[in-house]
Amino acid sequence: MAVEKSLAEINARIKSGKVVVLTAEEVIPLVREKGVRQAAAEVDVVTTGTFGTMCSSGAYFNFGHTKPRMKMSKVWLNNVQAYAGLAAVDAFLGATEVPDNDPLNSIHPGEFRYGGGHVIHDLVARKPVSLRAIAYGTDCYPRREINTVITIDDLNQAVLFNPRNAYQNYNVAVNLSDRTIYTYMGVLKPHMGNANYSTSGQLSPLLKDPYLRTIGIGTRIFLGGSTGYVVWQGTQHCPGLTPLPEGGQLVSGGTLAVIGDLKQMRPEWLVGVSFLGYGASLTVGLGIPIPILNEEIMYWASRSDEEIYAPVVDYGLDYPAGNPQPLGYVTYAQLKSGTINLQGREVPTAPLSSYPRARQIAAILKDWIRAGGFLLSKPVALLPSINEATPLKSLQEKEA
Amino acid sequence: MSPKRVVLRFMAETADKPIIYQLIRNYDLVVNILKAHINPHKEGMMVLEIQGEPEQYTRGLEYLRSLGVTIQPLSQDVHRNETVCTHCGACISVCPSGALYLERPDMTVNFDEDKCVVCLMCVKACPYKAMEVRF
Numbered sequence: 001m002a003v004e005k006s007l008a009e010i011n012a013r014i015k016s017g018k019v020v021v022l023t024a025e026e027v028i029p030l031v032r033e034k035g036v037r038q039a040a041a042e043v044d045v046v047t048t049g050t051f052g053t054m055c056s057s058g059a060y061f062n063f064g065h066t067k068p069r070m071k072m073s074k075v076w077l078n079n080v081q082a083y084a085g086l087a088a089v090d091a092f093l094g095a096t097e098v099p100d101n102d103p104l105n106s107i108h109p110g111e112f113r114y115g116g117g118h119v120i121h122d123l124v125a126r127k128p129v130s131l132r133a134i135a136y137g138t139d140c141y142p143r144r145e146i147n148t149v150i151t152i153d154d155l156n157q158a159v160l161f162n163p164r165n166a167y168q169n170y171n172v173a174v175n176l177s178d179r180t181i182y183t184y185m186g187v188l189k190p191h192m193g194n195a196n197y198s199t200s201g202q203l204s205p206l207l208k209d210p211y212l213r214t215i216g217i218g219t220r221i222f223l224g225g226s227t228g229y230v231v232w233q234g235t236q237h238c239p240g241l242t243p244l245p246e247g248g249q250l251v252s253g254g255t256l257a258v259i260g261d262l263k264q265m266r267p268e269w270l271v272g273v274s275f276l277g278y279g280a281s282l283t284v285g286l287g288i289p290i291p292i293l294n295e296e297i298m299y300w301a302s303r304s305d306e307e308i309y310a311p312v313v314d315y316g317l318d319y320p321a322g323n324p325q326p327l328g329y330v331t332y333a334q335l336k337s338g339t340i341n342l343q344g345r346e347v348p349t350a351p352l353s354s355y356p357r358a359r360q361i362a363a364i365l366k367d368w369i370r371a372g373g374f375l376l377s378k379p380v381a382l383l384p385s386i387n388e389a390t391p392l393k394s395l396q397e398k399e400a
Numbered sequence: 401m402s403p404k405r406v407v408l409r410f411m412a413e414t415a416d417k418p419i420i421y422q423l424i425r426n427y428d429l430v431v432n433i434l435k436a437h438i439n440p441h442k443e444g445m446m447v448l449e450i451q452g453e454p455e456q457y458t459r460g461l462e463y464l465r466s467l468g469v470t471i472q473p474l475s476q477d478v479h480r481n482e483t484v485c486t487h488c489g490a491c492i493s494v495c496p497s498g499a500l501y502l503e504r505p506d507m508t509v510n511f512d513e514d515k516c517v518v519c520l521m522c523v524k525a526c527p528y529k530a531m532e533v534r535f
Contacts, residue, residue: 187521194493273528350502351489355489357488
């Protein structure tokens with residue numbers, strides 16, 4: 001008889017302390033030993049985790065009104081500009097924003113010491129942050145300038161809002177050109193001297209529920225060390241499942257928009273980063289619980305690194321030209337072994353997302369659920385699944 | 401004697417002196433220059449691997465000190481801040497000597513200071529600024 005469980009049943013088991021939770025790593029050998037059906041009957045929840053750099057992250061704030069009142073039109077936090085075109089004392093700070101006086105890449109490869117992601121990290125670490133704002137002055141908001149210092153606890157609201165996180169899968173980056181390049185996929189040596197990848201593979205949230213059967217608007221998640229929620233499909237959301245020439249299937253393209261109370265988050269799970277020659281960003285710790293409602297969900301949740309493929313893309317020529325045709329496909333097991341075979345050559349690999357941290361996130365989420373403090377939420381709406389999303393468009397140049 | 405790695409720093413007055421030649425000729429030391437740099441103020445920094453008889457090694461270093469050269473074991477120079485490192489692995493592929501490597505199957509990043517050649521590529525490549533230089 002097929003296994004069917006409801007979310008309400010699983011939540012009842014969480015409340016009664018009888019829930020069975022395994023991490024996405026732990027469930028792999030269980031399914032190999034007992035089969036999908038038996039494992040689906042035994043296990044209620046599988047926890048996932050990922051800890052990697054996620055651009056398209058940011059935070060919005062309400063600073064509180066000044067005396068006299070002020071309609072802030074430009075705002076800087078630690079000299080990093082936040083977008084203030086929202087309201088009088090609201091602003092949104094993007095993770096990749098860099099200071100006005102940063103030399104950027106004028107001396108290539110530029111060192112990006114500090115940016116929006118670092119400001120968010122410093123706020124979460126409860127460090128003092130300088131706030132400068134200017135305004136043009138109005139009858140109801142006469143003040144024109146303020147220079148002060150804030151901490152996150154001084155703010156009325158500080159909310160992490162990330163329009164695109166938790167990429168389902170990502171490219172393995174190589175460089176076929178004859179010069180070293182500096183990318184968001186790290187330093188890439190010429191002539192395919194190295195290959196960098198950035199997904200936690202068998203622990204990665206959207207790889208373990210590729211059809212998004214359980215993850216949707218309202219899904220409660222681990223975000224930055226606290227509780228967060230999925231609020232929408234992420235930008236560039238376009239999940240797909242493609243059969244590969246070598247066998248196997250490529251799952252890719254799904255993304256999530258997520259939100260959470262920045263004041264509750266912790267600095268070890270939300271870290272500002274700088275990539276040489278590329279820019280600043282934010283590393284986000286994110287974990288999603290997958291309720292095992294049936295065997296199909298368990299099947300996908302138990303896929304291992306040997307069964308999960310990533311495309312290899314040339315960042316030397318193809319990617320910057322906007323023509324990212326895969327050079328081939330490799331499994332996460334191959335990537336994690338330290339070398340992959342590409343076009344007859346052994347290429348050393350390195351990760352950019354932390355597998356140990358991803359493992360920790362899955363374990364923390366497991367503990368939260370087992371302790372009864374983290375109930376699973378039923379999405380109020382599911383996100384577009386495989387082949388349901390509108391294909392991504394590229395930007396066309398037209399005469400104005 | 402097994403090879404020892406040291407970092408030399410010298411002032412502008414010493415930068416034009418053939419100190420390596422003297423180490424080899426007068427003290428019979430095998431010297432391998434791993435890194436050498438002179439800044440615009442003509443102050444120099446050199447990372448050496450030195451091998452030779454212990455007595456000669458000691459005398460060779462005394463000679464360098466007599467010229468005002470400061471000598472520091474290499475392992476004191478590059479340091480991994482373990483509270484900052486997230487074990488992402490971005491440093492692995494840029495490290496030319498294998499000093500930074502992944503411990504499998506845990507996928508944690510390890511740093512073998514004895515293998516470090518102070519190229520400082522890890523310092524530039526680490527997104528978290530976990531690799532630090534102590535001069």
